[in-house]
Amino acid sequence: MIRAVNGSTWVAPFELARCADLGDVAPNPGDLMDSLARMEAFYDRVVAAGVLPLTGGGDHLCSLPILRAVAKKRPVGLVQFDSHTDLNDIYFGTSRYNHGTPFRRAVEEGLIDPARYVLVGIRGTAYGREDWDFAAANGIRIIPVGEFHRRGVEDVMAEVRGIVGEGPTYLTYDIDFVDPTFAPGTGTPEVGGPNSWQALEVVRALRGVNLVGADLVEVSPPFDPSGGTAWLGISILFEILCLMAERVGGR
Template identity: 40%
Template sequence: MPFDSGVSYRPGARFGGNAIREASRLLRPYNPAQDASPFALAQVADAGDIAANPFNINEAVETVEAAADDLLNTGARLMTLGGDHTIALPLLRSVAKKHGPVALLHFDAHLDTWDTYFGAEYTHGTPFRRAVEEGILDTSALSHVGTRGPLYGKQDLTDDEKMGFGIVTSADVMRRGVDEIADQLRQRIGDRPLYISIDIDVLDPAHAPGTGTPEAGGLTSRELLEILRGLSSCHLVSADLVEVAPAYDHAEITSVAASHTAYELTTIMSRQIAAAKADKEAK
């Protein structure tokens, strides 16, 4: 999804999808961490780029939603590569049409629940506020993971809590460990349909320098991957991975981390698709 007109700091996420594609050349068919071959378990296809208008955010949001509708109507699950985090809103709108309000796990250094950003309603800092207002999220099962860094004020946290979000900070992950965090998240999600949205800046800049709004003190790539693997039993219906800005990357560090993250999410969805097919055939 080559769109980054909703960014507030460093641009360049429109080139993130292609950078992740290039870095994915190193991936192999078998995922030993999940003991699965995702490309054999389900048909995995690159649906190409969505041509969104970079000069009109409202129109771009509508374009992304329409494209997601078309893909989901085929029975597919989406692993969308951004692009900036603005695209999460139209993707959630589309997913909710099929599944109703969904649980959300939001991996990010930032809350992205502000009412407006520089006076604008649709930006990479506002998608989840809009999603809550539109009733497309299950407010009993919303979590931020990896949150850290300065805020505009304590009211940011108060507003976020009122919307139903729980927060797992990057410091929480360090202190409590990935297994305990994954267990907490699984319990909060339950058997609800789950959408995972990952801003690559959830990782520490040492692990992901190529992003638009880096914050010190983030997760390691190992911690992120292990938490995701711990969520493999959750009903993951679609996911996005956003904010990779390759112009600020070094030696493809960020793109490689992003490609492996997308690989883990794809493996989870492929395993679940295969299991659902087997159950259906058994009946």
């Protein structure tokens, strides 16, 4: 039930920017590496056309080929709302490309400026400390959910805006950032997360950030037959769209 005007910020995105549904990017379900190549090629065309991409995933590996396209000419800053770092190295001894590794690869490939990279909402049981150690070694800022709850949205997001600054920045939003009470329809839920209001407020707090693209990933409708998670997902996408439209429209 998305309407044309944001009832909280009164931004009217479709008055500020020409928006369209570009359709689906086609993966190759039988070939992971070819899927990465196909997605990158699709987004290369989108970027070449001067279009800012706003994507509904898909799992979190989708962000990697998108970043390869939007960060082709220079590294970008990254804001990541998530309950997991997705900075792991290898799964099952050989899997370097899966939904727990995309930003490890993106940092290694020079797509992200680690000094302008911040993760918010991290929590849950862990495989170990390897991902956190990687973040620390590269100067990447992790704001775990306990700190988020203690400090509140306003204070945390002021820090986030300071980290990414004025430069080109990508926003990636994993729906499992939100507490599973509000977003059970995802593959790896973690308790103790933000509520649905905070889920929207963190996006609104990014007003003015120089977004070059964004995605919302890991919504999995079969895990939530009520449809509530998808409804929250599209509501978050609308908030992100408002930010991007303000950038395009020059506010």
